[in-house]
Amino acid sequence: MASEHSHWPLLADAPADEDLSRCVHCGLCLTACPTYLVTGKEMDSPRGRIYLARSVAEGTLLTTPTVERHWDLCLQCRACETACPSGVPYGRIMEHVRAQVAEAPQSDPVVRRVRRLVLRHIVARPRVLAAAALLPRKLAGLLTRERVAKLKPKPLRRLAGQIPRGQGAPVRPGFELRPAGQERARVALLTGCIMGEVFGEVHRATARVLARRSIAVEAVEGQGCCGALHAHDGDLAYARKLAKKNIAAMESDRFAAVVVNSAGCGAAMKEYDDLLAADPKWAARAAAFSAKVRDFSEYVAELGGEVPSQLETRVTYQDACHLAHAQRITTQPRALLDAITGCQRIETAGADRCCGAAGLYSVNQPAMSGELRQRKAVEIAASGAQIVTTANPGCHMQYLAADAESHLDVEVLHLAELIDRAEAAAETSR
Amino acid sequence: MATRRDLIAALSQAVGNEAVIWRPEDVRAYEYDGTVETRLPHAVVLPETAEQVAAVVAACNLLQVPITPRGAGTGLSGGAVARKRGVVISTARMNRIIQIDPINRLAVVQPGVANLAVSLAAASSGLFYAPDPSSQKACTIGGNVAENAGGPHCLALGVTTNHVLAMEVVTADGTLVRLGSPTPDIGPGYDLRGAFIGSEGTLGIVTEVTLRLLPLPASIVTLLAVFDTIEQASESVSAIIGAGLVPAAIEMMDRVTLQAAEAGLQCGYPPDAGAVLLVEVDGIADIVEEQAGRIRAECLEHGAMEVRIAEDDEERERLWKGRKGAIGALGRIAPNYYILDGVVPRSRLVETMAVVERVSAAYNLPIANVFHAGDGNLHPCVLFDDREPGARQRVLEAGEAIMRACIDAGGTLSGEHGIGYEKQQFMGWLYSDEDMENMERLRPVFGNEGLFNPCKILPGGTGCGEMAHDAAAIRAAGQDAYV
Numbered sequence: 016m017a018s019e020h021s022h023w024p025l026l027a028d029a030p031a032d033e034d035l036s037r038c039v040h041c042g043l044c045l046t047a048c049p050t051y052l053v054t055g056k057e058m059d060s061p062r063g064r065i066y067l068a069r070s071v072a073e074g075t076l077l078t079t080p081t082v083e084r085h086w087d088l089c090l091q092c093r094a095c096e097t098a099c100p101s102g103v104p105y106g107r108i109m110e111h112v113r114a115q116v117a118e119a120p121q122s123d124p125v126v127r128r129v130r131r132l133v134l135r136h137i138v139a140r141p142r143v144l145a146a147a148a149l150l151p152r153k154l155a156g157l158l159t160r161e162r163v164a165k166l167k168p169k170p171l172r173r174l175a176g177q178i179p180r181g182q183g184a185p186v187r188p189g190f191e192l193r194p195a196g197q198e199r200a201r202v203a204l205l206t207g208c209i210m211g212e213v214f215g216e217v218h219r220a221t222a223r224v225l226a227r228r229s230i231a232v233e234a235v236e237g238q239g240c241c242g243a244l245h246a247h248d249g250d251l252a253y254a255r256k257l258a259k260k261n262i263a264a265m266e267s268d269r270f271a272a273v274v275v276n277s278a279g280c281g282a283a284m285k286e287y288d289d290l291l292a293a294d295p296k297w298a299a300r301a302a303a304f305s306a307k308v309r310d311f312s313e314y315v316a317e318l319g320g321e322v323p324s325q326l327e328t329r330v331t332y333q334d335a336c337h338l339a340h341a342q343r344i345t346t347q348p349r350a351l352l353d354a355i356t357g358c359q360r361i362e363t364a365g366a367d368r369c370c371g372a373a374g375l376y377s378v379n380q381p382a383m384s385g386e387l388r389q390r391k392a393v394e395i396a397a398s399g400a401q402i403v404t405t406a407n408p409g410c411h412m413q414y415l416a417a418d419a420e421s422h423l424d425v426e427v428l429h430l431a432e433l434i435d436r437a438e439a440a441a442e443t444s445r
Numbered sequence: 446m447a448t449r450r451d452l453i454a455a456l457s458q459a460v461g462n463e464a465v466i467w468r469p470e471d472v473r474a475y476e477y478d479g480t481v482e483t484r485l486p487h488a489v490v491l492p493e494t495a496e497q498v499a500a501v502v503a504a505c506n507l508l509q510v511p512i513t514p515r516g517a518g519t520g521l522s523g524g525a526v527a528r529k530r531g532v533v534i535s536t537a538r539m540n541r542i543i544q545i546d547p548i549n550r551l552a553v554v555q556p557g558v559a560n561l562a563v564s565l566a567a568a569s570s571g572l573f574y575a576p577d578p579s580s581q582k583a584c585t586i587g588g589n590v591a592e593n594a595g596g597p598h599c600l601a602l603g604v605t606t607n608h609v610l611a612m613e614v615v616t617a618d619g620t621l622v623r624l625g626s627p628t629p630d631i632g633p634g635y636d637l638r639g640a641f642i643g644s645e646g647t648l649g650i651v652t653e654v655t656l657r658l659l660p661l662p663a664s665i666v667t668l669l670a671v672f673d674t675i676e677q678a679s680e681s682v683s684a685i686i687g688a689g690l691v692p693a694a695i696e697m698m699d700r701v702t703l704q705a706a707e708a709g710l711q712c713g714y715p716p717d718a719g720a721v722l723l724v725e726v727d728g729i730a731d732i733v734e735e736q737a738g739r740i741r742a743e744c745l746e747h748g749a750m751e752v753r754i755a756e757d758d759e760e761r762e763r764l765w766k767g768r769k770g771a772i773g774a775l776g777r778i779a780p781n782y783y784i785l786d787g788v789v790p791r792s793r794l795v796e797t798m799a800v801v802e803r804v805s806a807a808y809n810l811p812i813a814n815v816f817h818a819g820d821g822n823l824h825p826c827v828l829f830d831d832r833e834p835g836a837r838q839r840v841l842e843a844g845e846a847i848m849r850a851c852i853d854a855g856g857t858l859s860g861e862h863g864i865g866y867e868k869q870q871f872m873g874w875l876y877s878d879e880d881m882e883n884m885e886r887l888r889p890v891f892g893n894e895g896l897f898n899p900c901k902i903l904p905g906g907t908g909c910g911e912m913a914h915d916a917a918a919i920r921a922a923g924q925d926a927y928v
């Protein structure tokens with residue numbers, strides 16, 4: 016509940032006072048926050064952002080363009096949640112803060128309006144999105160590594176470089192892959208919005224890895240965008256709508272799990288219970304559904320069993336924030352890589368620090384996003400890795416951009432692609 | 446008197462526009478630290494070099510504006526709260542590790558470097574920085590120097606002052622000077638380094654620190670002893686020390702703390718225990734094993750239900766994660782806490798804990814206990830909800846009663862958090878007026894004529910004449926307020 020003095024314009028989706036007051040301003044989250052590390056300003060730290068929100072909630076501060084700027088600069092990476100001993104649900108607070116900003120913006124009203132329309136009418140609409148994705152997919156066919164590397168100026172090279180290459184045809188609802196032998200279980204696969212269109216190969220690799228473990232993978236019809244981007248933008252109403260659609264499509268008992276290979280989508284779907292908690296018709300269904308959602312690496316680790324895999328390479332795993340901090344999954348992906356024969360895994364210092372992709376952040380906040388990307392580039396270059404692997408489409412594209420921008424000369428792969436490649440290599444060598 | 450406009454112009458001149466924060470909604474984020482006290486500064490600056498710091502101090506002195514240094518703002522005595530408003534100098538952008546010197550075993554760092562970052566950077570040379578406040582992930586070396594910070598592992602190794610060799614500081618009047626010497630011995634002359642450490646940002650701003658590094662211990666054993674009651678745990682502490690054992694750390698947590706920590710951090714604590722001791726021994730493998738065995742025996746003899754030994758680094762880290770996050774984890778059970786920092790002789794631990802329990806009952810306020818038992822350094826955390834009318838007053842009274850008990854037991858007011866903002870009125874319990882006047886004389890030596898972190902440590906000290914306006918009035922005046 017929000018207090019009666021609060022200055023929030025949209026009370027129904029106001030940050031809960033219980034959430035805000037959980038922050039005891041101990042400051043232990045400061046050094047986990049990428050934006051604080053860059054600007055050094057308390058207002059750009061988790062504690063500062065919460066304090067500003069709390070002041071608005073208590074009616075002692077009005078939301079001004081300046082206040083909005085500090086909230087807008089938040090990556091919603093949730094590294095502060097991992098660091099916070101007090102269990103402050105920062106992600107939830109910020110989504111609700113964004114809902115307030117969107118309701119009565121003090122700055123950039125047009126940009127905010129357009130963003131909301133794009134999210135609702137392009138990203139969340141499969142057919143419109145498919146049409147929009149056509150151009151980058153075509154371009155990807157023309158752009159070889161070598162061609163990208165020669166492009167000038169740098170921003171153009173970066174833009175072209177971040178288009179995923181070698182991803183083949185899209186994977187859309189209706190896709191299915193059965194194991195060669197007996198079917199041990201069947202899982203639902205989220206194809207997602209942009210993921211299905213430009214990361215088809217990641218989905219196919221995911222399905223092949225699971226098929227080798229006798230799991231059938233089915234992307235059921237009726238599913239759609241997970242709504243994560245909408246929620247992060249504060250469009251909780253639309254996020255709820257999309258959540259219901261996905262629950263209805265994938266909750267069937269036929270599925271042992273709902274497997275998601277995009278960390279941001281997985282995190283959002285594991286929190287459908289929270290999103291729909293106040294809706295008596297949906298709360299229980301949402302809770303049951305969220306309990307079934309698994310990240311790809313989490314599910315593969317749960318399945319256990321050893322599938323031979325082999326790849327001579329040096330790889331660095333860079334955590335996706337919404338896997339490491341929102342889902343608290345950090346050991347499984349590393350263990351899967353360590354199980355590959357010949358694969359040397361290099362840990363970098365800032366592996367669980369945000370790369371700056373952060374959903375739409377790279378578009379909304381290009382300067383900060385670029386700064387964080389360049390910091391990653393330095394660490395990756397120093398690691399000597401040949402392959403950068405991660406588990407989220409946004410991060411994937413950010414590392415592609417870093418590669419093109421800073422001539423890193425690394426290959427960027429989704430964890431599923433890397434494992435699939437290593438398992439396929441072991442199969443042929445036998 | 447200078448106007449806000451003059452002030453901002455002067456500060457911009459010193460550090461550049463971008464590094465001056467002055468909008469009312471922005472400075473709001475600098476009105477607090479880790480305590481419950483708040484005060485809005487007029488402006489905040491983010492210098493990157495010692496020269497910029499000196500320029501800011503000079504400008505403030507010229508305009509007669511109070512100055513308050515700030516590190517990470519994790520302080521627990523209100524030290525970084527700008528009690529008389531004015532300018533906060535934040536070291537957040539002075540966060541470079543300048544040098545790790547494995548041969549001379551020292552590190553040269555800027556003051557805004559986080560404590561833990563030093564040990565992380567030194568680890569590849571097999572070295573570490575010993576003082577380890579529980580806030581070490583975030584708190585800064587500058588803040589540690591100012592508070593003479595301690596930590597769990599300071600039992601055997603000593604606190605900040607034992608590990609700071611030399612410093613560069615900008616004194617309260619804006620002069621850049623060096624204190625101490627980067628050699629193993631304190632250099633010749635007065636030990637002004639020693640006087641500066643623990644001065645809570647009232648003598649000047651540290652702009653560079655040379656720290657002693659120690660070799661990482663060859664072997665570490667961590668034990669978790671589980672008890673029914675705090676008394677049993679306290680008696681075990683006395684027994685361990687009495688037996689001549691010198692563990693690296695002995696930490697105690699009571700039931701309330703254990704439950705909060707376990708709920709938040711899943712560290713494998715027994716949630717229904719009355720108290721646990723977290724004990725660590727380090728050094729040469731054989732000796733460590735032998736000592737751990739004896740500690741285990743002492744605990745069992747004094748009523749431990751179970752003594753668990755961490756099997757691997759992962760379990761060890763998990764046990765420590767709970768301890769280091771314990772205070773923050775209290776946020777799970779109450780929106781606010783007021784943490785005390787009293788010290789008592791180890792032999793008086795049991796009776797002082799009983800007083801704490803009685804105070805808790807008398808004021809009807811839950812109190813969690815998590816502390817450095819080996820040093821007798823208590824941290825009773827009074828839990829409350831600041832939004833409840835009158836709560837804060839009750840909390841302060843309860844705190845006073847506990848502090849009084851510590852002094853009566855022959856102890857002192859602060860082990861490591863400093864006196865800062867609200868404990869200064871208790872200084873008279875410990876020191877005579879002459880004692881305090883004598884301390885007061887140190888301030889002008891460093892050029893503090895009352896503008897530098899005013900109203901801290903000493904009651905009614907220099908510059909603490911009339912109190913700054915009430916926070917609400919300041920907010921109401923907003924941008925039009927004058928310095």
Ligand SMILES: Cc1cc2nc3c(=O)[nH]c(=O)nc-3n(C[C@H](O)[C@H](O)[C@H](O)COP(=O)(O)OP(=O)(O)OC[C@H]3O[C@@H](n4cnc5c(N)ncnc54)[C@H](O)[C@@H]3O)c2cc1C
Pocket residue numbers: 041042043478479513514515516517518519520521523524525536556577578579580583584585586587588589590591592593594595596597645646647649650651652772773861862898
């Ligand atoms: C959860 C938690 C656990 C804690 N555990 C411990 C513990 O185990 N041991 C312990 O000792 N403390 C502990 N503390 C208290 C606090 O972390 C320490 O006092 C720490 O040293 C403060 O550092 P800071 O950078 O946050 O300083 P701040 O809070 O920003 O400032 C503290 C004081 O230092 C002054 N100061 C800051 N930087 C400088 C500088 N460069 N030059 C001169 N003065 C400066 C300020 O003016 C102020 O008076 C804990 C705090 C929290 C929130």
Ligand code: SF4
Pocket residue numbers: 037038039040041042043044045061062065095098099100101102103773776
């Ligand atoms: S760590 Fe948690 S409680 Fe502490 S300041 Fe950050 S968000 Fe608040």
Ligand code: SF4
Pocket residue numbers: 047048049050051059060061064088089090091092093094095096105
């Ligand atoms: S979500 Fe990330 S960017 Fe935002 S406050 Fe937390 S750590 Fe900082």
